[in-house]
Amino acid sequence: MERTEMRISGIGKSQGGCYSHVRVDGMAKISGNIDCISFDGNGTLTVEGALQSETVTVNGTATIEGRASANRMMLDGLVTIKDRAVCHETLTANGRLSIAGGLVGEKVEIFGSLKTGGGVQCEMFNVHGGFNIDGLLNAGMIDVKLSIPSKIKEIGGDAISVKRFKKISVLEQFVPAFSARLQAQVIEGDEIDLEYTEANIVRGNVVRIGKGCKIGRVEYKDRLIREDDATIEKAQQM
């Protein structure tokens, strides 16, 4: 099948379909599923269907009503996916990314915030900012630098590190609700290094509970390193 290019500059509307390259500068609405080789969106765009492409680049605002799948995604700005997302290689988001379903990827880098309605699964998970994940985060390397309040149900992986990104802001000194902390139910991994985290249960081989942590129960196999500032209700070596 011959694939043609789609280009919208200014304000436009289009049907979905199969294309080679899709480029939108301005404001566009695509009503239907779209399958292409590269997808470039600058401005405001809405895809009323699923989006499949080798690469997806967005600068500005984008809403995808269906499933999004790609090899590489670069999302700068405000992106909403109202279904699940799959990214086979690298997903980089600067700004705010919200996904109604789960996210499956290889390498996920977030500078800003990530919100998902399902679980997240990948090999590398790097966040500068924060996240709200309503499910399990299952990743090999998890490196989180918090700057906003974050929430998650469960974390599982090989190496898990949660730190604070910057010094405490003036605002959060007075309003504790704004402080950059992670709230989790269960965190399980081989090497765990936590700061400013509240969790019911932390289980691992080597566990470090650092500044500002409040942990209900720590179960560790080899070693528990505990800083003075940390609260641990119960610690148990397995």
Next chain:
Amino acid sequence: MNEEDLISKKELLELTGISYGQLYRWKRKNLIPEDWFVRKSAFTGQETFFPRDKILQRIERIKNMKDGLSLDELADVFSPSSNVQSMSPENLLERNIVTRISLALFEEVAGSQETLSFNDILTVYVLQKLLQGGDMTRDEGRMLVAVMREHYGALDSKPCELALVRKMGVPLLFLAESAEHVYFDPEAKWIFRLPLAASMEELKLKLNETEA
């Protein structure tokens, strides 16, 4: 599922000596199916449990095989679909995957074919296993080929079981997603129940082995 059939995650790790990281890695690679993770509330909050026999067997097999195969290759062994698409009957005979007798029986029903699809290879493989084991007569073998060819595609890579029931010498052969909750009158007799997933794993290993 009964309480005693389940094993908690903690107990599993202690018993098998694997770490959380490994367990989560295997889950990511689909070596352990999502639906084996059973969530239940315990006194510490939510806990994860697994079907005891299935998970212990699976982890044992992963541990035995992981030195020879990469995790992705392993995932392929355990997945209910296959990437070996087809193979010619001669090739299968040459590589000792099936015998001439079972292949001949298969061809009696299905006609002789230039290449066999993965499902057909599986059919012949299962046929041979059951005939050799003496669980099944040749006539029942013909039924098996018909059942597999007719209906296996409809199950679309779902895990399923093949079962044979006889009543007063009359055989009834069927495929079911699960034959767990099927009950017959006392005169009917279960001859065998064969989960196809296990046969598929064996077959894939054989196919891969001889390929390498």
